[in-house]
Amino acid sequence: MGETTGRTIAVIGAGIVGTVCATYLQRDGHTVILFDHNGPGEMTSFGNTGGISPASVVPIAMPGMLKDAPKWLLDPSGPLYVKWSYLPRAMPWLAQFILAGSRKRIGAISAALASLNMPTFDAYAPLLKSAGLQHLFHQTGQLFVYRSEAAFEKDRLGIVLKQATGARIDVLGADDIRQMEPALDRGFVKAHYIESHGHCKNPGELVKGLAAQFAQDGGTIVKERVRSIEIANGEARAVIGDGGRHAVDGVVICAGIWSKPLVRQLGFDVPLETHRGYHVTLPEPGTMPNRMILSVDDKIALTPMEMGLRIAGTVEIAGLDAPPNYARAEKLLDLGRRIFPGLQTKGYTQWMGHRPCTPDSLPVLGPSPRHRNVVFAFGHGHQGLLGASKTGQVTAEILSGRRPSINLAPFSIERFA
Numbered sequence: 518m519g520e521t522t523g524r525t526i527a528v529i530g531a532g533i534v535g536t537v538c539a540t541y542l543q544r545d546g547h548t549v550i551l552f553d554h555n556g557p558g559e560m561t562s563f564g565n566t567g568g569i570s571p572a573s574v575v576p577i578a579m580p581g582m583l584k585d586a587p588k589w590l591l592d593p594s595g596p597l598y599v600k601w602s603y604l605p606r607a608m609p610w611l612a613q614f615i616l617a618g619s620r621k622r623i624g625a626i627s628a629a630l631a632s633l634n635m636p637t638f639d640a641y642a643p644l645l646k647s648a649g650l651q652h653l654f655h656q657t658g659q660l661f662v663y664r665s666e667a668a669f670e671k672d673r674l675g676i677v678l679k680q681a682t683g684a685r686i687d688v689l690g691a692d693d694i695r696q697m698e699p700a701l702d703r704g705f706v707k708a709h710y711i712e713s714h715g716h717c718k719n720p721g722e723l724v725k726g727l728a729a730q731f732a733q734d735g736g737t738i739v740k741e742r743v744r745s746i747e748i749a750n751g752e753a754r755a756v757i758g759d760g761g762r763h764a765v766d767g768v769v770i771c772a773g774i775w776s777k778p779l780v781r782q783l784g785f786d787v788p789l790e791t792h793r794g795y796h797v798t799l800p801e802p803g804t805m806p807n808r809m810i811l812s813v814d815d816k817i818a819l820t821p822m823e824m825g826l827r828i829a830g831t832v833e834i835a836g837l838d839a840p841p842n843y844a845r846a847e848k849l850l851d852l853g854r855r856i857f858p859g860l861q862t863k864g865y866t867q868w869m870g871h872r873p874c875t876p877d878s879l880p881v882l883g884p885s886p887r888h889r890n891v892v893f894a895f896g897h898g899h900q901g902l903l904g905a906s907k908t909g910q911v912t913a914e915i916l917s918g919r920r921p922s923i924n925l926a927p928f929s930i931e932r933f934a
């Protein structure tokens with residue numbers, strides 16, 4: 518820990534992004550207050566698939582996607598589903614999403630994702646070490662499997678984008694797949710394998726463990742919902758929480774999907790939509806893959822975790838308020854049984870979470886253009902566990918007056934102006 522700066526920074530939201538930001542700010546010597554009305558890591562960061570995939574620089578919106586659009590509306594159990602009644606509200610976001618998937622934009626988006634995602638393991642390393650959490654990270658590679666040559670070919674542009682990061686990618690046939698993962702269904706004929714990828718064995722415990730270390734090192738966790746940010750002369754002076762006013766010298770907004778109303782109060786309208794995702798966790802699956810498996814055709818991932826086998830994925834666009842549709846979680850079980858025949862599902866748990874998604878797959882990261890001491894760090898979409906560590910470093914660089922170590926232009930909130 519360095520010398521103290523005498524400045525107090527409020528971090529709003531104790532998901533993986535906020536907790537890592539708080540820790541990096543603390544390491545720079547700031548007095549940090551981490552606000553969350555829930556406990557650390559209890560929302561989206563609790564139930565993700567745990568994938569840490571530095572070369573996963575493929576935007577969610579990709580060329581050719583439009584021809585799949587009718588399916589989005591017709592199949593409630595499909596990998597991407599838009600609830601009919603929510604469609605009018607989702608339309609402006611969907612329009613921007615489709616535009617972001619144009620061939621001329623994906624190269625720049627992918628390069629920006631690479632700048633944030635590629636350093637992920639290095640940026641997590643000092644935090645894991647100091648909190649004694651290294652056992653939660655496994656860099657044992659990820660296997661992306663396909664049921665046909667045609668499915669592999671359809672994914673080729675994505676593989677090319679991943680290769681552009683310099684990551685080693687091995688293309689495998691049926692025999693190689695069988696050797697690596699003998700319990701996988703025989704229907705998988707092609708795969709690509711990325712050795713440098715990995716996964717976290719317990720995403721919820723990761724956040725809790727980092728938050729516990731933050732508190733042990735003198736950080737304060739305040740269990741309050743932040744209602745507003747008090748601004749005077751273009752700078753944040755205090756955050757107003759359920760329990761009252763807290764004077765601060767800087768604010769980081771990292772409340773995931775719930776960041777939208779907070780930044781709206783500051784005068785920014787950000788297109789942030791929830792991609793609702795589901796998981797099932799099987800405590801005694803009877804079979805366990807050696808590494809994280811991604812079934813590209815099904816758009817789901819299966820991760821060996823401390824709690825059992827977690828099967829997760831799917832995108833449901835239905836807003837924040839609709840109750841979960843657990844038929845989608847049941848569908849994950851069906852798909853899991855097809856991927857690993859003989860899978861035991863007894864005692865499984867299910868969950869739904871809100872991925873905070875911008876239309877262009879990039880988070881909002883950087884200083885507020887209108888406030889001297891406010892930083893935005895939200896909207897990490899499908900990759901918040903992956904992107905959190907570099908986000909935390911960059912946030913600390915900004916608020917400590919150092920030059921940011923990545924180009925922040927693609928992440929600016931002003932791209933939505």
Ligand SMILES: Cc1cc2nc3c(=O)[nH]c(=O)nc-3n(C[C@H](O)[C@H](O)[C@H](O)COP(=O)(O)OP(=O)(O)OC[C@H]3O[C@@H](n4cnc5c(N)ncnc54)[C@H](O)[C@@H]3O)c2cc1C
Pocket residue numbers: 529530531532533534535552553554555556557558559560561562563564565566567568569741742743744771772773774775776793794795796829830869870871872873895896897898899900901902903904
């Ligand atoms: C099914 C599924 C699978 C996924 N798989 C992966 C994966 O394999 N790899 C990966 O990198 N990412 C994955 N993700 C995405 C990842 O989980 C998210 O990007 C990440 O958790 C977002 O973290 P966050 O800290 O921004 O948000 P959250 O974890 O949602 O945290 C936001 C916090 O802010 C708090 N908050 C909200 N409003 C306020 C307020 N006004 N005042 C105070 N606190 C507030 C909330 O209580 C919450 O704790 C997956 C997501 C889902 C749903």
